[in-house]
Amino acid sequence: QLMESGGGLVQPGGSxxxxxxxxxRFINGYAMGWYRQAPGKQRELVAxxxxxxxxxxxxxxxxxxxxxxxxxxxxxxxxMNNLKPEDxxxxxxxxxxxxxxxxxxxxxxxxxx
Numbered sequence: 001q002l003m004e005s006g007g008g009l010v011q012p013g014g015s016x017x018x019x020x021x022x023x024x025r026f027i028n029g030y031a032m033g034w035y036r037q038a039p040g041k042q043r044e045l046v047a048x049x050x051x052x053x054x055x056x057x058x059x060x061x062x063x064x065x066x067x068x069x070x071x072x073x074x075x076x077x078x079x080m081n082n083l084k085p086e087d088x089x090x091x092x093x094x095x096x097x098x099x100x101x102x103x104x105x106x107x108x109x110x111x112x113x
Contacts, residue, residue: 002027002093007107015081018107020093022074033096034067034078036089037106047078048096060086083111 006018018034033048046058047067055067066079076093090106 002102002104004091004093004104004107007091007109009110009112010083011113012084012111014083014111015079016083016109018078018080018091020076027074027076027095028071031096032069032076033094033098035092035094035098037092038089043092045096049076080109085111087111
């Protein structure tokens with residue numbers, strides 16, 4: 001399992017940086033993604049970093065979120081700026097495409113005034 005952290009309660013316009021750690025180094029060399037699931041909605045992919053380090057973002061977060069990784073440390077990050085209430089969700093990391101056995105507990109991000 002992967003382990004996510006860094007979530008919390010933030011006001012609109014605020015920032016958070018999420019971290020994902022892979023203790024077993026399962027993710028080295030693989031494309032990775034950050035996913036989120038809001039209440040009553042399906043889980044969606046919001047950002048990904050590919051094996052060639054190319055980046056992809058959902059239109060809803062483009063220009064506000066930045067995905068990065070530290071392969072030596074087995075870490076994947078998601079810097080989130082200018083957060084909006086619609087970003088409220090549980091955020092998860094996983095391979096891209098996702099593997100069922102790697103889902104962690106996620107980290108809750110709540111954007112509210």
